[in-house]
Structures are given as C-alpha cells and as structure tokens.
Amino acid sequence: MSEAIEFDEKEAAETERSYLTPDIAATRAVVMELLAPGPGERVLDVGSGPGMLLRDIAGAVGPSGLAAGLDISESMLAIARHRCRDLGNVEIMAGDATALPWPDAHFDRAVSTQVYEYVSDLGLAFAELNRVLKPGGRAVIMATDADTILFNSTNDATTSRIREAWPRHCAHPFLPRELGRLLGESGFELVGRKAHVIVNHEFNRENFGWHVARAMSVYAAKQGAIAKEDGMAWIAGLRELDATGAFFFSVNRYLFLTQKCQS
Ligand SMILES: C[S@@+](CC[C@H](N)C(=O)[O-])C[C@H]1O[C@@H](n2cnc3c(N)ncnc32)[C@H](O)[C@@H]1O
Structure with a gap:
C-alpha cells in the first residue's frame, strides 16, 4: 500500500473543508503579510x-497583476478553478513543482504553503522556483514539522501510534528543520523567518484540530498502525475531553521569507 497521501477527489474536498476554518484563514493572513504582493505584480503559488x-x-495584485497557481492534483485544480472562476487575473496550470511551465524570471514573487513536504526531489523543485523568479524576487515558503502536532487525549498509546504513523504520509515530514539550509543551497538568501501556532481548545468542525484528528486517525488506520475501531474510540475520547473543557490541539507552521540572489 502506498504511504504518501494522494489528493484525490475525497482528500481534496476534505482539505478544502479544513482550509475554510477560521484557523487557516488566519494562517493565510500571516502568509499574505509576509508575502506582501503589490499592485501589478506577477505572483506564483506552487x-x-x-x-x-x-x-x-x-485581490492584492489587482487587474494589472497576475496570480498564477500550479498543482499536480486534478481534483484540487477543479476546486481552485471553480473558486477563482470570476477572476480575470488568475491563471491555474496543471503541473509538478519540479518542472514549472513558465519562462525564466517570469515572477516578482512566489509562495508555497504546505506543499514541499510532498515533493521528493527538493533540489530540483527549489532550482525551478529560483529559475522562474526575477533576480531579487521574494518567496515565502511555509511548512509544518510533524513533531509539533499535539493532542490531549484519553488514550496516550493510541495517540502515540497515530503520531508515529503520520510522518509517513509525505516525503519530508520534518522539513522546517532543513528548509533554511536547502534554500541557501538553491540560490536563495534568507530574509526572514516566522512561526505561526494554531491552538484549539474546542473540538468541532469549525476548528482545524478537528480536521487534523480525522486525517491522522484515518491515515493511521489505513496504514494498519491502529484498528479502525481504535481510531473511532480515539475520536470519541477527544469529544469527551471537549465536553469537560479539556480538549487541546496545537500545531506549528514555520514560514521562511527568501530572496533570489542577484547574481
Ligand atoms: C496540503 S495541500 C496545500 C494546498 C495549498 N498550498 C494551501 O495551503 O491551501 C498540498 C498541495 O500540494 C499539491 N502537491 C503535492 N505535490 C505536488 C507537486 N509535486 N507539484 C505540485 N503540487 C503538488 C497537492 O496536490 C495539494 O494541492
């Protein structure tokens, strides 16, 4: 059985739901602040x-600018194209982060959030990101370290098995630890770093932790790390904690602001 998560129709829809939560809207605001796209700029979202x-x-680059998106998943592309159907300054392409379908020095800025964790060949992907940026162009890259995902639970043994299985869902589950070095080796200068923490004290669909608990327990059961029933009991335990005000979830996002070296 494949270990990497595939963004098929079901997974893409689940991801969309989790990204509509206020937690992720707030995270996007942090990304936008660091990216700071200006009117008339061409910006790539990998x-x-x-x-x-x-x-x-x-919205930030306006009608004279361009927001260009690229994704490898047809299901994600369909959702994004529908979401942006009324915008004349959005271009959405199918493709792989390791082979960007744009000419050299095409973009003023670039961004990529929660993506490079899934890309095996990061040397190639960052070389491509560097190629399509103008000299001096800035990129914001955000990634999560799987070890920062915390749940209070009623069954610590199940929590451990779920947390141990989860890093297998992507190629680079601990990417933030090596991201600065990798970007430096790919012709980027580090301009700034930021950490953003998501914390939930309630367990419901409006909170990102609810979606993470679902994704991680379903994944662990699919991988055979826990029985399906144990996953359901674990979720029931989180609901019990919520009822007594003892639910706790937290995850860290790490943002890297980089600039393409001039020479
Ligand atoms: C966790 S989602 C993040 C989506 C989006 N960046 C956001 O934060 O809302 C990961 C995305 O990366 C895409 N992806 C994974 N590997 C990719 C690759 N090699 N090239 C392009 N996109 C890829 C997936 O299809 C999925 O849409």
Whole structure:
C-alpha cells in the first residue's frame, strides 16, 4: 500500500473543508503579510490546492497583476478553478513543482504553503522556483514539522501510534528543520523567518484540530498502525475531553521569507 497521501477527489474536498476554518484563514493572513504582493505584480503559488490564497493574491495584485497557481492534483485544480472562476487575473496550470511551465524570471514573487513536504526531489523543485523568479524576487515558503502536532487525549498509546504513523504520509515530514539550509543551497538568501501556532481548545468542525484528528486517525488506520475501531474510540475520547473543557490541539507552521540572489 502506498504511504504518501494522494489528493484525490475525497482528500481534496476534505482539505478544502479544513482550509475554510477560521484557523487557516488566519494562517493565510500571516502568509499574505509576509508575502506582501503589490499592485501589478506577477505572483506564483506552487501547489495552490483549493485556491483560497490565489484569491487573496489576485485581490492584492489587482487587474494589472497576475496570480498564477500550479498543482499536480486534478481534483484540487477543479476546486481552485471553480473558486477563482470570476477572476480575470488568475491563471491555474496543471503541473509538478519540479518542472514549472513558465519562462525564466517570469515572477516578482512566489509562495508555497504546505506543499514541499510532498515533493521528493527538493533540489530540483527549489532550482525551478529560483529559475522562474526575477533576480531579487521574494518567496515565502511555509511548512509544518510533524513533531509539533499535539493532542490531549484519553488514550496516550493510541495517540502515540497515530503520531508515529503520520510522518509517513509525505516525503519530508520534518522539513522546517532543513528548509533554511536547502534554500541557501538553491540560490536563495534568507530574509526572514516566522512561526505561526494554531491552538484549539474546542473540538468541532469549525476548528482545524478537528480536521487534523480525522486525517491522522484515518491515515493511521489505513496504514494498519491502529484498528479502525481504535481510531473511532480515539475520536470519541477527544469529544469527551471537549465536553469537560479539556480538549487541546496545537500545531506549528514555520514560514521562511527568501530572496533570489542577484547574481
Ligand atoms: C496540503 S495541500 C496545500 C494546498 C495549498 N498550498 C494551501 O495551503 O491551501 C498540498 C498541495 O500540494 C499539491 N502537491 C503535492 N505535490 C505536488 C507537486 N509535486 N507539484 C505540485 N503540487 C503538488 C497537492 O496536490 C495539494 O494541492
């Protein structure tokens, strides 16, 4: 059985739902602040997923600018194209982060959130990102370290098995630890770093932690790390904690602001 998560129709729809939560809307605001796209600029979103960030970028660059998205998943592309159907300054392409379908020095800025974790050949992907940026062009890359995902639970043994299985869902589950070095080796200068923490004290669909709990327990059961019933009991335990005010979820996002070296 494949270990990597595939963004098929079901997974893309689940991801879209989780990215509509206020937690992820707030995270996008942090990304936009660091990216700071200006009117008339051409901005690339690598792995644009359901397209919420593309909409934000399109608003910031205005009618004379361009928000360009690229994704490898047909299901994600369909969601993003639908979400951005009324915007004339959005272009959405199918493709792989390791082979960007744009000419050299095409973009003023670029962004990629929660994507490079899934890309095996990061040397190739960052070389491509560097190629399509103008000299001095800035890129914001955001990634999560799987070890920062925390749940209070009623069954610590199941929590451990779920947390141990989860890093297998992508190629680079601990990417933030090496991202600065990798970008430096790919012709980028680090301009700034930021950490953004998502914390939930309630367990319901409006909170990102609800979606993470679902995704991680379903994945662990599919991988045989826990029985399906144990996953359901674990979720029931989180609901019990919620009822007594003892639910806790937290995850860290790490943002890297980089600039393409001039020479
Ligand atoms: C966790 S989602 C993040 C989506 C979006 N960046 C966001 O934050 O809303 C990961 C996205 O990366 C895309 N992806 C994974 N591997 C990719 C690759 N090699 N090239 C392009 N996109 C890729 C997936 O299809 C998916 O849309």
